[in-house]
Amino acid sequence: MEDLVSINNLNIEARTRAGTLKVVNDLSFTIKKSETLCVVGESGCGKSVTALSLMSLLPEGILNVSSGDILFDNTNLAQLSEAEIEGIRGNDISMIFQEPMTSLNPLFTVGEQVSEVIRRHKNLNKEKAWVSAVELLDAVKIPNPDKRAFDYPFQLSGGQRQRVMIAIALACQPKILIADEPTTALDVTIQAEILALINMLKQETGTAVMFITHDMAVVAQMADRVVVMHPGKKVEEGTVHEIFNNPQHEYTKSLLAAVPKLGEMASKKYPEPMRLVGEKKTKALKPIVGTNEPLLEVNNLVTRYPVKGGVLRRTVARVHAVEDVSFTIMKGKTLSLVGESGCGKSTVGRSLIRLVEPTSGDVNLDGQNILSLNQKDMREARSNIQMVFQDPFSSLNPQRPLFDQVAEPLRNYGTVKREILQEKIGDLFDRVKLPRSFMQRYPHQLSGGQRQRIAIARALALNPKLIIADEAVSALDVSVQAQVLNLMMELQVDLGLSFLFISHDMAVVERVSHDVGVMYLGRLVEIGPRQAIFRNPQHPYTQDLLKAVPIADPDKRKSERDLNFKPLPSPIHDLNYKAEPSVYRKVAKDHYVLTTDCGY
Amino acid sequence: MLENEEIEEPTIKPVKEIFQTFFKSYSAVTGLIILIGIAVMGFIGPIFYPTDPFDMVWMPFSPPGADGFLLGTDYLGRDILSQIINGARVSIAIGFSAALVSCFIGVGIGSFAGFYGGWVEETLMRITEFFQVLPTLLFAMVIVALFGSSVLSITLAIGAVSWASVARITRSEFLRIKELDFVLASRSSGSNNMALIFKVILPNAAAPIIVQSALLVGAAITFEAGLAFLGLSDPNVISWGQVIGSNRVYILDATYTVTFPGVAIFITVLAISLVGDGLNDALNPKLRSR
Numbered sequence A: 001m002e003d004l005v006s007i008n009n010l011n012i013e014a015r016t017r018a019g020t021l022k023v024v025n026d027l028s029f030t031i032k033k034s035e036t037l038c039v040v041g042e043s044g045c046g047k048s049v050t051a052l053s054l055m056s057l058l059p060e061g062i063l064n065v066s067s068g069d070i071l072f073d074n075t076n077l078a079q080l081s082e083a084e085i086e087g088i089r090g091n092d093i094s095m096i097f098q099e100p101m102t103s104l105n106p107l108f109t110v111g112e113q114v115s116e117v118i119r120r121h122k123n124l125n126k127e128k129a130w131v132s133a134v135e136l137l138d139a140v141k142i143p144n145p146d147k148r149a150f151d152y153p154f155q156l157s158g159g160q161r162q163r164v165m166i167a168i169a170l171a172c173q174p175k176i177l178i179a180d181e182p183t184t185a186l187d188v189t190i191q192a193e194i195l196a197l198i199n200m201l202k203q204e205t206g207t208a209v210m211f212i213t214h215d216m217a218v219v220a221q222m223a224d225r226v227v228v229m230h231p232g233k234k235v236e237e238g239t240v241h242e243i244f245n246n247p248q249h250e251y252t253k254s255l256l257a258a259v260p261k262l263g264e265m266a267s268k269k270y271p272e273p274m275r276l277v278g279e280k281k282t283k284a285l286k287p288i289v290g291t292n293e294p295l296l297e298v299n300n301l302v303t304r305y306p307v308k309g310g311v312l313r314r315t316v317a318r319v320h321a322v323e324d325v326s327f328t329i330m331k332g333k334t335l336s337l338v339g340e341s342g343c344g345k346s347t348v349g350r351s352l353i354r355l356v357e358p359t360s361g362d363v364n365l366d367g368q369n370i371l372s373l374n375q376k377d378m379r380e381a382r383s384n385i386q387m388v389f390q391d392p393f394s395s396l397n398p399q400r401p402l403f404d405q406v407a408e409p410l411r412n413y414g415t416v417k418r419e420i421l422q423e424k425i426g427d428l429f430d431r432v433k434l435p436r437s438f439m440q441r442y443p444h445q446l447s448g449g450q451r452q453r454i455a456i457a458r459a460l461a462l463n464p465k466l467i468i469a470d471e472a473v474s475a476l477d478v479s480v481q482a483q484v485l486n487l488m489m490e491l492q493v494d495l496g497l498s499f500l501f502i503s504h505d506m507a508v509v510e511r512v513s514h515d516v517g518v519m520y521l522g523r524l525v526e527i528g529p530r531q532a533i534f535r536n537p538q539h540p541y542t543q544d545l546l547k548a549v550p551i552a553d554p555d556k557r558k559s560e561r562d563l564n565f566k567p568l569p570s571p572i573h574d575l576n577y578k579a580e581p582s583v584y585r586k587v588a589k590d591h592y593v594l595t596t597d598c599g600y
Numbered sequence B: 001m002l003e004n005e006e007i008e009e010p011t012i013k014p015v016k017e018i019f020q021t022f023f024k025s026y027s028a029v030t031g032l033i034i035l036i037g038i039a040v041m042g043f044i045g046p047i048f049y050p051t052d053p054f055d056m057v058w059m060p061f062s063p064p065g066a067d068g069f070l071l072g073t074d075y076l077g078r079d080i081l082s083q084i085i086n087g088a089r090v091s092i093a094i095g096f097s098a099a100l101v102s103c104f105i106g107v108g109i110g111s112f113a114g115f116y117g118g119w120v121e122e123t124l125m126r127i128t129e130f131f132q133v134l135p136t137l138l139f140a141m142v143i144v145a146l147f148g149s150s151v152l153s154i155t156l157a158i159g160a161v162s163w164a165s166v167a168r169i170t171r172s173e174f175l176r177i178k179e180l181d182f183v184l185a186s187r188s189s190g191s192n193n194m195a196l197i198f199k200v201i202l203p204n205a206a207a208p209i210i211v212q213s214a215l216l217v218g219a220a221i222t223f224e225a226g227l228a229f230l231g232l233s234d235p236n237v238i239s240w241g242q243v244i245g246s247n248r249v250y251i252l253d254a255t256y257t258v259t260f261p262g263v264a265i266f267i268t269v270l271a272i273s274l275v276g277d278g279l280n281d282a283l284n285p286k287l288r289s290r
Helices: A047-054 A082-088 A110-122 A126-139 A158-170 A188-205 A216-222 A240-245 A250-258 A345-352 A375-382 A402-413 A418-431 A436-440 A448-460 A478-495 A506-512 A530-535 A540-548 B014-024 B026-048 B080-116 B118-133 B136-147 B151-161 B164-177 B181-188 B193-229 B240-250 B256-283
Strands: A003-016 A019-032 A036-040 A063-072 A093-096 A176-180 A208-213 A225-230 A233-239 A294-309 A314-330 A334-338 A360-365 A385-388 A466-470 A498-503 A515-520 A523-529 A572-574 A584-588 A591-594
Touching: A003 A047, A003 A208, A019 A047, A019 A063, A019 A208, A019 A233, A036 A047, A036 A216, A047 A063, A047 A176, A047 A208, A093 A158, A110 A126, A110 A158, A126 A158, A158 A188, A176 A188, A188 A208, A188 A216, A188 A540, A208 A216, A216 A240, A225 A240, A225 A250, A233 A240, A233 A250, A250 A478, A294 A345, A294 A498, A314 A334, A314 A345, A314 A498, A314 A515, A314 A523, A334 A345, A334 A506, A345 A466, A345 A498, A375 A385, A385 A448, A385 B181, A402 A418, A402 A436, A402 A448, A418 A436, A418 A448, A448 A466, A448 A478, A478 A498, A478 A506, A498 A506, A506 A530, A515 A530, A515 A540, A523 A530, A523 A540, B014 B026, B014 B256, B026 B080, B026 B256, B080 B118, B080 B151, B080 B164, B080 B193, B080 B240, B080 B256, B118 B164, B136 B151, B136 B193, B151 B193, B164 B193, B181 B193, B193 B240, B193 B256, B240 B256
Parallel strands: A036 A208, A036 A225, A093 A176, A176 A208, A334 A498, A334 A515, A385 A466, A466 A498
Antiparallel strands: A003 A019, A003 A063, A225 A233, A294 A314, A294 A360, A314 A572, A515 A523, A523 A591, A584 A591
């Protein structure tokens, strides 16, 4: 087939204060008509920059193409004038971005934004453009498009906004659609729908797709061919089956090894660290058996936030963030809470250490009821439960050196004498495998994975019994994610820690947990041993969630027919609303499924 | 391919980096040099040019350069050069201490309002708004008239009317930062509220507060000049505004009597703005990487 895009020996340089830096190094590849090419690589590997250079949108003076050609439809983009490029951009090449929250203009209705693009490129009058805008919104499957066209972006959900972005991108039937991590910010069910939509539109319109992602599972779902990039260079190129079944380059192999695949743990009773290529033979861990002694018992936990309104700022409604949730965490074991954004899983974690005050319920840690403690005793109790947060960039104080940050809990509780503080912190750095020379560094000098190790070291400082890991690895690149997960499992074996692992990523959860709880709209809809949940999901929501997870195997693609998710209802209810108690049906030993109507 | 295999870089403290950025900006350094020059002139200058600014040393309205007086004499025959040299001391002192006063009030009110929220915030911010809508010059005049025109009362008056902007900025920074995970992390590792406010959040909110306070210094200097122009200055010390005020009647006949002190105020405030801009660039991490 004919080449639509061919990039030859492309070099892109970044100008920084420290000098010029090669961001893209001698890159060549082609995209054929109506094929999907996935460009995959970890953050900072130059994949987005390549896409921007294809759009001629590189920020001038900061990033420059130093040599190489970009041929689009046999024309060299470098030889075109700005006006000619504007004719191509949006018309023949269009792009969708990662963040649906910020890529639409908040001041115009979505109908206006779609029809504006149509008017600019097709010379239609206002009414005709509006009609075709509504048709486009229908094509990207926005329900009631004639009415939703009058909505402003803030009235749409993240997934719907990304659909609008796709509608805008496809408005002029481009020859190629560049999608830069279009589903990274979305929940897995919505991601599955958007991926299916892009696949369907591609088949209907015959447009080529350049799909940029860091997620091998998404690659397996989308790609015809794959380009693997590793710091600025192409390390491997091939069809999707070649890459997944017979990877040649070490980097590709390690990337694939680091991706947890849903289902690969089905036959294993206990969690297992990931085997990493390139790392020295990891010492074989003892199986992470844990005990059957309960550490934390949570009964009927309810957390509601007030919604204030009116002149007097009275409470007018309540957000039912956590509604009648009960579970038990055993000593030395990991319980995972999974669910999509807004399901209340993070609020559960924060309620347990009363960073938010629960409305009612019992939380027993080793026989001590946490919710009835006064402030002073609560402070003591907190030393037994520590948290690791999601975003490694905001969870460390940028103004203080790492030593102080890890030492902060020890100083607060005064448990360690000053003379041995240095040694103690050094031990903690060893534990999380960071060199002791890092102690006087500042957070901005570390990579994301290193920061997360510091956060873990800080959590370990007080010898807690339970660590709440709130999406602790979801902001990390896969190979780093695997290392941090392995570290957590190693600590569990060595120290007998319990984890409450809060995550949206089913594949990671399958790797690390002994028990799994699935949350939806504030309720725990299903809870049980990991194998039972993954092999024999009972609740319709659990079943749909498992169906939505992309699998890093090109032979297990999903078609759009499999996917039919219901939109999330609002968890905000007025003051008179009486929430029903959660009633569970026993499926097997320790495996319970919710029978109360949870809105799904 | 382990992540620890990163290039070893020397440990640079953020503070050092801030200074580096600041001193790379020509305009900021120029401003700082001018400012230091004016301060040196005000505090050490009188030793080298001992003429008393209140003494009648020559006949009135001697034009600049004539009779050995570089900037001439005013309507009472006082040496304008000496007035400018000695006035610098008062302007700089009042400017900085008034800014410090408003910084203290503003940071105190803004941080508590932002941190605690709820009725604390409502009350404190209503008070702030009250001070923001008050006609500041009038209010300062009332304070000075009540407590007498001494350097101290003028400083406090200026500080008392100009803290509202600092309070608003502090509050908005606190609202933003208190939601960040490292504050939650610090709380869950046992820090109490005072430690959170002053040790964790405030250092991270410092950048915009410092910039705003730097700009307040310039505002306070012009404010003082305004008060002095209206006759509300300490009669025992000379200040630039006072010189302009007392010579204002002769603005058409002896323009230089008001021009020189005016230029002095202009240059000082301009220098402070340049320093403020430089601080803004140096402290704002988004601009720093450029």
